[in-house]
Each structure stands twice: as C-alpha cells, then as structure tokens.
Amino acid sequence: MKKNNALLAATIFSIIIGLSFMFVKITLTYEGQLLILAQRFTFAFLGVLVFCVIKPVSLRLNPRETALVFLISLFYPLIFFSSQILGLDHSTVTEAGIIQAIAPAITVLLASLFLKEHIQKIQGIGIFLSIAGVIFLQLMSRSGNYEFHLIGNLLIVVSILATAVYQIMSRSVTQKVSPLQVTIYIIFVGFIFFNSIYFIQNGSLNEYAHSMTKLPYLLSILFLGVLSTAGTSLLSIFAVSKLPVIQVSVFNNLATLITILSGIIILNEPFHYYHIIGAIVIILGVLLVNAHNQPRRIYEKKK
Template identity: 40%
Template sequence: MTASKKAYTAAVLQASIIGLSFLFVKVALAEAGPLDVLAHRFTLSFLAMSLMMLIGHKRLKITWKDIKALLPLALLYPAGFFAFQAFGLFYTSSSEAGIIQASIPVITVILASWFLGETTTLQQKIGILLSASGVAFMFLMKGVSLSQSSLLGGILIFISAIASAGYNVLARKISKRYSLMEMTYVMLSIGFVVFNVLALTQHAFNHSMDTFLVPYGKPAYLLAIVYLGLCSSLVSALLSNYALSILKASQVSVFMHLATVITLFSGVLFLQETLSASDIGGALLILLGVFGTQIPLFKKRESHAQLKQVKKEGVGIR
C-alpha cells in the first residue's frame, strides 16, 4: 500500500471514529458537564500515551524548545477547538454550530493557500462547497432558531472552526520537522492541562469540587470516557497527524464532513433514530463532495484524451 493510500485510510478511519464519538458524548453529557467530560477524556488519553512512551522501545526526547515550537499547534487543537466549541454550544444550538463548523474545510483551503502555498483545482473547490452545503442543508432542514443570545455562541463556534482549520494547516507544516508521536504527545498533554484547569476552576467557583470524580462511578460514563479518551482523542489525533503529514490540508479537512454522515447513520443503527429525505439528500451531497475532492476526474479524462492523441500521432508517423 502506497503512502497516499495509507493516508486516505487514516483520514477515513479518523472520520469514522469522530462520527461515532457523538453517541458516546451524549452518554457522557448525561452524567457530567462539558468541561468535566473534556477533562476526563484528555486525562485518560494523556495517561495512555504516557504509558506508551514508557514501555515503548523508542523513548521520546522532548525539550522545552520542542514544547514551545509545538505549543501553538496544541493550543489550536485540541485546546482552542474544544474550548470555544464547548462555550459556544452553551449559547447556541447544535444545529447552528453544525452549520458554522461545516465551513472548516473552506477556511482550511484559504489558510493553506496563504501560509503553505497549496493550490486546489476547480473540481476540489466545488467538492468542498458541495460537502459543506450537504452539512448545512441537513441542519437547516432540522430547523434553526436564531436568537439574540445565539450571536455570541455563533462567534465562539466560528472561532473554534478557525482553530480547527489553523490546526490542519500548522500540523501539515510542523509534520516536516517533528515526528507523529512528538506532535500527538504534546497535543494531548496540553489538552490534559487546559481542560483539567478549566474544569477544576469551574468546580471551585461552584463549590462542587467533591463532584468532579463522581461520574467515574457510572459504568456507562466510564465506557464513554474510555472511547472518547482512547479512540476519539488519542487514536484520532495519531491518524489525523499522519494523514496531514502526507496529504494536503484541504484534502484531509473535507473528510470531517464524512463524520457527519457516519454520525447520522450510527444514530439510526444504535439509537433507533429515523432518516428523513433531507438527511439522505444532505448525506449524498457530502459523499459526492468528499469523493470530488479526492478523485481527479477531470485530470483523468484529460490524460485519456492526451493518450488518444499520442496514439493517433503515432499511427500517423508509421
């Protein structure tokens, strides 16, 4: 299997993990607040990766210089993305948030063009817009109620989208200097510190410090945190960083729309949710857009035409 095929496989697996994670987020949020869930999941992912480093044959040698260089990446994702998303969802609906976050691949294309000099074909641009339109269409058909207080939430969600797009671009650049494990370990370490500080500060203000660890006593919550910490945080970060080390940032980012489709169908399979015509239509737009960004149809047609021309010229020479 070529490196590009491995990268595509990693991107699809990451989208699948993220898509399924929403089921476990629902379970976790039934027992704890958003900041507690984030603190618990990144604590588990940090501990798991630290154990991997201890028992692994190749030890990481991360200096303060390396941490300073990787800090902006970790502050964008997971710290910035999840923090702004969590507070944004407090002021706005998930439907509004879903529509705004559909813009992440579009923002990624713009940032990648500015900072990395990446170029996209007309077909890829159309594919990105199609997939974003599919996400927006599904959420719009579910109904979006705009309110005055949702403006702040929308701004926070948009900042989280910029943070995610910024991560895609910066990870692509940094992956040329740092290894996959170094990038992922620093990201998870910063996530562990940031979300535990935020969660504990919130509990200190609410005088509820004694409740911070209570959810761990619920089997369903523990199962959800294991999935979110090990799969959705640790494995997902490894897959994403690997894909970004090989593929363009714009190519990898559009796979996040695929996670929306997986979330949709996992809800049908595991939560007995129903699919509407708008869901199916939106899913088809997303899939068409994702495939459109990865498969150069027009390039293939052009090459085929050129081959026919070469054969024709060859016959004439003979």
C-alpha cells in the same frame, strides 16, 4: 508502504471521529461540559503515559519547536474540544455530522492561503456548494416545526476551523518534529488546561471520582479519551505528515456519514427531509472539492 499506512491512519481516524459525536452526546446526559473535558484529557494523558512506558520517547525540543507545538495546541485541543462540546450541547449529532461535511472545503481554502496549494475551478464550485448546503439548512428551518440549532451549529463550525488550522500547521511542524512528540505535548497541554479550569471553577475530587462509577459514562469517557483524543491526534498528525492536507481532508466524508448514521440509528434522533437535501448538496460539494486530491503549489521552486 508509508503512503498506505498514512491512508489507513486517515481511515481509522475518520471512523473514530465519526463515532465520537455520539459518545460526547451520551456523556452530556450524565455530566457537565467542563468535567467531561477534564476527564477526557485525563484518560488521554494516562494512555500517552502507558505508551511512553512501553516505548520510551525522546521529548527534547528546541525553543522554536516548543513554541510551534504549543501554538498548535491552542487550536487543537483547546479551541477544538471546547467549541465541539459546547456545540453538541446545543445541537444534535445529526446536524453536527452534516455540518462536519464542510470541513474539507474549509481545509482547501486554508491550504491554498497558507500552503500555497492551488484550487482548481471545480474545487471552487464544490466549496460554494458545501457552504450553500449549510445555509440552506438554516433557511429551511424557518418553516415548519423543525428547530435549527443556530448557536450549537456555529460552534461546530468553529471546531471545524480549529481542526483545519491544526492540520495545516501540523503539516509544516512535522517536517521537523515527530508526530508522536507533537501528540504527547498537545495531550499534556489539554490535560493541564481542562483539569485546571475544572478545579478552579470549584470542581471537587468527590464529584470527579463519583461520576466514573456510572458504566455508560465511564465507557464513553474511555473511548473519548484514549481513542478519540490521544488516538486520533496521533493518527491525523501522522497522516498529514505523509500526505497532502487536502487529500487527508477527503476522509471527513466518511466521518460525516458515520456521525449521521450513529445519531439516527443509535440515538434515535429525528431526520427530516431538510437533512437529506442539505446533506446531498454538502457532500456533492465535498466530492467536487476533492476531485483533484493531488494539489500542486502555486509557486514552484526554481531549479
């Protein structure tokens, strides 16, 4: 039952993440990056507060646990959300979705290094293909009228790295700290950090409030704050606390597909044949990476 709940959490997490790229792109047509991040975490924090009122949660942690949770928050939300929104401001939802497909490959590499999870030969081939697909997209962009957004896509890769590190660290931390406690603390850190930076950079309360009078923007921020920030934080932490990190990473395939489709169907973004070839190569690599989703440890404990 716990495994099924974890799989369901990973599925819902991937669907929300897949749609979040589109909503971030929508908000960027209305406001600047810093204000979006500040308001996103304000709504995420308000959502967490409402939850805590309905179901009180103990937030007591020892000093070591507190330090680990704050270290996690450095990668997620701080590095992840900063690089993601900057990347989407200089790229397209479609490109970001395709590049997102390398996330499982990166997760496998980091899991093998830090969690001592063994990489099968077929997974190594998959990692190579995933990275080759991204390189192919960049090389092909040099011909024709297709514009490859190098800076934006590199920032998306940084956000993927941050997510991988966050998931691996969460796997260890949640053995001692509950997923809900971790979620509350990292949301609080993001709320304080992004709002502080916004107001330090001469942000005004009038602008803060006025921006939310635009209905499309408000609905997008609500989705990003409550579901895509607070919701996915809890869902992903819960999933990796019950399942191997590599097994959870396979659900990025679903997020990738939803992101690409939302960019093409809803935002009417162009989709060139370069995208098709690159996506096929990347997703093929991802499938090979996850061909063995029950990893074994390199170093078994002695009985």
